[in-house]
Amino acid sequence: MTTISLSLDTPELAQAYERGSDRQFNHGKLLIEALGVRRGQRVLDVGAGTGRLAAHVAEIVGAEGSVVAIDPLPLRVDIARQKTHDNLTTAVGRAEDLSAFAASSFDVVYLNSVLHWLDEGQKQRAISEAARVLKPGGKLGFSTGSREKPHQLDPVQRKVLAELGKEPPGAAPYNHKVTVDEARALLQGAGFIVDALEIRTFVDHAADIDEILRQSRSGSFGNHLSHLSVDEKREVRERLARELEASRTPQGIRLERNLIFAIAHTAAN
Template sequence: MIQLDLDTRLLAENYDELSDYQFDNGRRLLELLDIRPNSRVLDIGCGTGRLGLLVAESLGDDGRLIGIDPLPERIRIACSKKAPANARFQVGVGEDLGFLDCESIDVVFLSAVFHWIANKEKALREIARVLKPGGRIGLTTGARELAREATYRKITDRVLLRLPYNKVVNIEDYVFTRHGVTATQLVQHFLGAKLAVQSVDIRKRCKYFRSGMEIVDFLESSTFGNYLQHVPGNLREDARREIILEFDSLKAGGQVEFTGFTIFAVAEKPLVD
C-alpha cells in the first residue's frame, strides 16, 4: 500500500536537491506539450515545485499555474520559493479536483506521478472533467513492462534475492511498481476516460550519480520513504547498506550510471463527445 505518512522534511529537501532525473524528463514532457502563454495549467503531484515554476515563468501574467501535492513538506518547499504571481501551490490529490470548475484548464501534467496514484480511473475522470475541450494531459511514468531493466531494480533485487532477505521479501512488492502501468495499460486508461491519445513512447533515460549513497538518498526521497518498505523493519538498515555498496561497485570514472525506461504520453480531451 502506498504510504503518504512516511515523508519528512529531510526527504523533501533531498528530493528538491536530487531530482534532476525527474526534472530532465519533465522538461522533455513540456517540449511535447508546447504550452502556450496565457494557458491555465494544472501540475498534479508537483512535489517541491521545480517543474511547475518553470512552467509558470513561461505563462505570462494572464496564465495560471496551480500545483497540487498530497505531501505538506513538499508543498511547503514549493511555496517558499520565489514564484511569479501567477503560480499557486496547495495540498491535494489527483483523485479529487473538486476545487476546480469543469472545463477550466488548458493543460494538466503529471511528471513522475501516475504510478503513485492509487485510483487512476477516478483521477483521469477528474482530469477529463476539468480539461477544456481540446485541452491536453501529458505525463511521464516508469514503464512497468521494463521495470526489471532499470538500474534501481537490478541492484536492489540483487541484494534482496540474497539471504536473509529472500526468505521474507517479495521483490515484486515495490509499491511504485505495483501501482505502475505498461504503455498498453496507459492507453487503455486514456481510452476509458474518453481521452484521445496523441502520443505514447518509451524512452531510455540515464543519469549519473556520485555515489551509491546519493542514489539511495534519491530513491528514498523520490518515493517519500516507500522505497524499502517491503523489507521488514529489522532488516531494512542492513539491506540499505548492502544496496549502497552494490551501487558503488558500478562506479566508473567517479560516477555511477543510473538508467531507466520512462513512458512519455500526451492525450487530448476531444472537442466533441
C-alpha cells in the first residue's frame, strides 16, 4: 500500500483546506451530535486539521470542559491555534501515538475523516490508544471512507488513470478505506462495545473540475495525484472534466460520498 507523505503540505494548501472544509466540518458536527458531547466533558480531537470542529466542540463543552486537538501537520495546527478558546489546546500529534496523554483522561475521543489515511497497523494502534486514554464508559466516534461504497469520484479517477497507464503504486487514491465489518472488528479488537455503525451518504455539488481537484489536493495535504508530472496532471484534469460532465446538474457537478460513522464505548468499571 502507498504510504502518504506528510511533507507535501504547504501554507497555501493548509489555507485552502481551511477555506474549503465545510463538508468535513458539517459531517463532523453530525458525528459530535451522535456522540452526545455535552457540557463539562474532556474531549480529544484526533486529526483535527485546522481546528474548525474542535472549536465547535469547545463551545459545546463550555468553560467547565476542555478540548485537546492534535494533528500531524504543523501548518494546519498553526491555523488551529488561531482559534482562541480558553478551553481549547492544540498540538502536533499522531493518532497512533497518544503517549502525551495519561490513561483514562478523556470522556470522548473522536477522529473525523482520519482513519482512511492510516495503514492497517496505524489504525489498530490508533483505536487501541483511544481505548487507553478514555475513561471507563468513555465514548469513541469516527467517520471514515467506506471501501464497499466508495466516493463517486473514485472509480472515475481510477478509470482515467488506468487508461493513461498512470495508476499510483499501491493503493488508489492514497488511502486505506475499510468496510463496516472491518471497522467493527477494529473496535471490538480494542475492547470497545459498538453502539452504532452505519454508512451515511452525502451529496456534494462542485462548480467545475478545478474545484474538485483543489479540494482533493488540500484535503490530502498535497498527496492527490502527486505521483504525476505537470503534463500528466493536465491530461488527467482534461479527461476527468469530460467524464464528470455527465454528472452535471443545475447546481453543479453532483457527486456522492459515503462515510462509515461509528460510535462505541469502553466498558464501565
